Amino acid sequence: MKETTQSKLEIRNLHLHFGKKEILKGISLHVPDKAITALIGPSGCGKSTLLRSLNRLHDLNPDARLKGNILLDGKSILEKKKDVTDIRRRIGMVFQKPNPFPKTIFENVAYGLKINGLHHTERLRERVEHALRESFLWEEVHDQLDEPALELSGGQQQRLCIARAIAVEPEVLLMDEPCSALDPISTDKIEHLMLRLRERFCIVIVTHNMQQAQRVADFTAFMYLGNLIEHGTTAEIFENPQQELTKNYVSGNFG
């Protein structure tokens, strides 16, 4: 287990309402750099909602209201005047269902680079190849870069989405149940990938799979009904939870 304490993201007493409904009820959490933090908890407890607060995706929803603060490297990212596109470039995201664009494999990975102003063909090629290699996808797709991404298998599509996200060199990578739509072999590949990306990124992953959390996560946070119940190293949470709720959940006594 890693001994990182430098926190990359700091969530301070975060409240979120959708309309009148309070979904996050005051969450505080330190997310360390160069480590994997897993968010676990029963369905509907607010894991995805919390994750999407971290790159301000709720800005798109006029019903969402946030209170509290989120700091990236000690600086607030919630201030309205902050450039949200810059925040999102620094905090990448991989979604539950693989969602490559209906474009070619190359264009998918190049997209984030292009919209951030990189148009030099040679540089683009290099960066795309680099991202695909890092996602363990290059060997499989290097001779079909101009084929539609939607013709790839589900597992390949998800690794392509990871390549797309890391191509713009974010600092944080958010992953919302990235393996829930995949078979065990693809899942295994993505877990390997995560363990390697951990050396360079701060990773936050939402997962329903207790084994997965134990296999990949350095830290685990348990959420329940919009509250953060307990947070610690993965070993602490799974082997020696302090709260009754956590104990019940990780031992599979409710779900």
Place this chain on the structure above:
Amino acid sequence: MKITAQQTDRLAAIVFKTAGWLSVVVLLSIFSMLLFNGAKAFRTISPVDFFFGLNWNPAAYGQPKFGILSLIFSTLLVTLGAMLIAVPLGIGTAAYMAVFAPRRVYRLIKPVIELFAGVPSVAVGFAGITVVAPAIAWVFGLNNGLNALNGAFLLALMSLPTIIIVAEEAIRAVPPTFQEASYALGATPQKTLWHVTLPAAMSGILAAVMLGMGRALGETMTVLMATGNASAFPGGFFDSVRTMTATIAIELGETAQGTAHYYVLFAVGAVLFGISLTINIISEKIARRFRYKI
């Protein structure tokens, strides 16, 4: 006797299948009726004079002229002019409504546009004669605003609701996960719209444009009222034009049955039908290609 759900299903299937085939039959019979009658024109008129003749002047004493090119050119001028205005405006409006408009604004403009789709073409023609034509004449310093530009402008207005409504559907049908993926990479809403949403909606947007174009191409009353109907070969947007539809509408009722003039109007109808059919087939092909590729 009680009718089971299965029986109603079967009944519905029969009804809809019949209706579908019936429309195919009707379409084919109209086309063959046009072809059959149109062909009779060529007993007295040379096909070369018809298809390549620049002048349409059926009333000329002794030497009537039945050249369709000026009619085709008029129709294309007015239709393409209308599309030049309506396509960017329509897609832009659709995108605004689907992506950017605050709910309150949306609830205001959507019903207005739907209402607009139902305005009768005669009313648009009236507005064309009394408002738009004088405005065009004033702006461009012309004696008379009843010209191709007037027609293009009015047809743009008439095809806009179709284009907006269908294109908006197409844009809304793009899975939000595409947009989210784009935003999550740091794209602005404008870049997301331009590089992700619109390309993903392309087949539906093309369908919208084609429907709008079909509306403009087939529109009769408005152009008949608002474009002056001079049958000379038009030189540009400031000239008066006479479209294929307007020609048929004006002349068919006043022509003696069985004359060459009578039959040649059917031939004009057949050509118009052929043009619409071609546009539809091409657009269907393009749409299918897009659906597969992007």
